[in-house]
Amino acid sequence: MSGFFDFSNNDIKKVSRRDRPFAKTNFMMMAGCLFMIVLGFILMSGGGSDDPNVFNPEIFSTRRIVVGPTITFLGFLLMAFAIIWTPRGERDRTGRETDHSVDEKSENNNPA
Numbered sequence: 001m002s003g004f005f006d007f008s009n010n011d012i013k014k015v016s017r018r019d020r021p022f023a024k025t026n027f028m029m030m031a032g033c034l035f036m037i038v039l040g041f042i043l044m045s046g047g048g049s050d051d052p053n054v055f056n057p058e059i060f061s062t063r064r065i066v067v068g069p070t071i072t073f074l075g076f077l078l079m080a081f082a083i084i085w086t087p088r089g090e091r092d093r094t095g096r097e098t099d100h101s102v103d104e105k106s107e108n109n110n111p112a
Helices: 024-044 062-084 104-109
Strands: none
Touching: 024 062
């Protein structure tokens, strides 16, 4: 059993930065988006009543029905962007340098 969880053997392949699916910036963006999602759910919480016979109109406050869901939705939307986004100068999976500033039309006109 101890051999299964033995991590003292350094046979784990080191993955270069170029081959990693996410950069440090992606993780920072995803952490910020996760914070936005949690904040949105916290803003939507509360407003209930302890007594089931008493109605509390605070449940329909602007914070709970507009601000909280908007922040949560933006957090999910930006999370998708953070996952898809590739920093400039990073290499894609084929090994080519991705440079978004190069115009594709100028490349196609060169008879190289």
